[in-house]
Amino acid sequence: MSLTSALYTGVSGLSAYGDSMNVIGNNISNVNTTGFKQGRALFADMLSGDAGNNSQVGRGVQLQAIQNIFTQGSYQSSENVTDMYIQGNSFFALKAPSTPSPVATQNAAFLSRNGAFHVDSNLTLVNPDGYQVLDTAGNPIRFSDNATGITAAAVAFNAAAVVAPATTAITADIATAQTAVTAMAAGAAKTAAQNLVNAATAANNAAIAADTAFGTSPNGPNADAVNAALSAAFASLQEASVAAGTSVAAGTTTAVNTVTTAYGNVQTEEGKAFSKITKIDPDGLITYLGADGITQNYYDTSGVPGLPVTAANAATVQRVAVVAAKDPGALTKAGSSLYKASTDAGVSTAAFSLGTNKPNGSSEQVISNALEQSNVDLASEFVKMITTQRAYSANSKTITTTDQMTQEILSLIR
Structure with a gap:
């Protein structure tokens, strides 16, 4: 040498x-x-x-x-419910926005331990770079605004002039009350009764105007306005009728109740639309609040309205997917805290499924409001x-x- x-x-x-x-x-x-x-x-x-x-x-x-x-x-607490921490050895599964859905096999997904997620403007759960978080069917976790269901219910709400008969009946009862008030002797009682009749007239005109506007744009929010205006008109009519010594016709009450029932269907559909995620269980089950601000739903399948919160539904809906690697050290870094499967990593080549890709909730858990440091x-x-x-x-x-x-x-x- x-x-x-x-x-x-x-x-x-x-x-x-x-x-x-x-x-x-x-x-x-x-x-x-x-x-x-x-x-x-x-x-x-x-x-x-x-x-x-x-x-x-x-x-x-x-x-x-x-x-x-x-x-x-280590575990770091977070105020964001969509921040997730995996307790165990698995990874979150993600895909690029341009990748077709569903992701064919588990080893084709991007893997990550970084659970800093949020819901974007398309109602899709994504990481900070826009990569989409996958559910147990291999599809992006995308919530629904239920626009089709809300519009259909709103159209049915005003179908066959449902609101018009109610406002027409209220108009007739106001006329009856006005006749009675006119016949009253002058004094404080007549003045008060006339004021109530005037208020009922104004409220009914507002309901008619709201219904006219609804006809040009039949959607959920406008249905809310029509129902609110009609309810106010009906309440004013009841007060005016009592003051005038008359009664509300049975037909009027029936017509208003018909509108109320139809509006209830609109509210039901609004309750299915996404507002915000409220809870993510250790087994990846996602609960979200409906657009009505009241209804709780389970995330079901990508891009469709959720299902009611019941034990039966909890057993069937899709969840946040996790993917295991037999040899994590063989994974290839892809940047932005993402990894790609290699041949030696031992990531399954099978398709995603609810049975194999959901956290078991014990040794493998998804913990919400937390991030892994x-x-x-x-x-x-x-x-x-x-x-x-x-x-x-x-x-x-x-x-x-x-x-x-x-x-x-x-x-x-x-």
């Missing part, structure tokens, strides 16, 4: 420990990255050269592998940094010392 081989031996150390310092620096820089898993540099000696007499001389060190350490990160230990990283720096310096000494020895050889010719 020549003396110059020692120079390359030192260079191999500089290269390997330089890469090791990059790994350490990356760990430290991601100490506050949600769901980050630290890496470590593993070294191996290089192929040795033959020195004779069955002896070998080493030729330096090489970076054998950079291994990701998938120990559980980085598993980087700063104290350990700084110790590694010191030892790596010393090793780097020692290898540089190998080079400078070999250079001095070479200089001694060159001085022999003087």
Whole structure:
């Protein structure tokens, strides 16, 4: 072996420990990255050269592998219900917005331990980069505004002039009350009764105007306005009739009740529309509040209205999907706290299913209002940094010392 081989031996150390310092620096820089898993540099000696007499001389060190350490990160509480922490070894499954749905197989999804999710303007549960969180059917978790159901119920609400007969009947009863008030003797009672009749007239006109506006835009919010105006008109009529000594006709009450029943169907449909997520159970079951601000629903399937909160529905609806990797260390980093499956990672090649991809709720749990912190230990990283720096310096000494020895050889010719 020549003396110059020692120079390359030192260079191999500089290269390997330089890469090791990059790994350490990356760990430290991601100490506050949600769901980050630290890496470590593993070294191996290089192929040795033959020195004779069955002896070998080493030729330096090489970076054998950079291994990701998938120990559980600590728990950090959050005020956001869509922030999720996995207690266990599984991963959340995500897909790019442009990827077709459903994702065909589990190993085709992006995997992540970073559960910092939110519902975007398309009512889809996404990570900060817009990657869509998958349910146990391999579809993006997308909620529904139930626009079709609300519109259909609203159209039925005004079908066959449901509101018009009610306002017409109220108009007739107001006329009856007005006749009675006109016949009353002058005085405070007549004045008060006339004021109530006037109020009933104004309220009924408002109901008629709201119904006219509804005809040009038959949707849920306008149905709310029509129902509110009609209810106010009916209440004013009842007060005016009592003051005038008359009664509300049975037909009027029937007509108003018909409208109220039809409006109840609109409210039912509004209750199915998404407003906000209220709870995510350890087994990935999602509960959300309806647009009516009252109804609680289970997320059912991507892009469709939810189902009522019942034990039977809880057993059948889709959940937040989790995917297991037999060897997480073999996963490939894809940036933004995402991983892709490799052949050696042991991620299932089967399709997503409710039976295999939901958290079991015990050893594997999804915890809402929490995030997983980085598993980087700063104290350990700084110790590694010191030892790596010393090793780097020692290898540089190998080079400078070999250079001095070479200089001694060159001085022999003087």
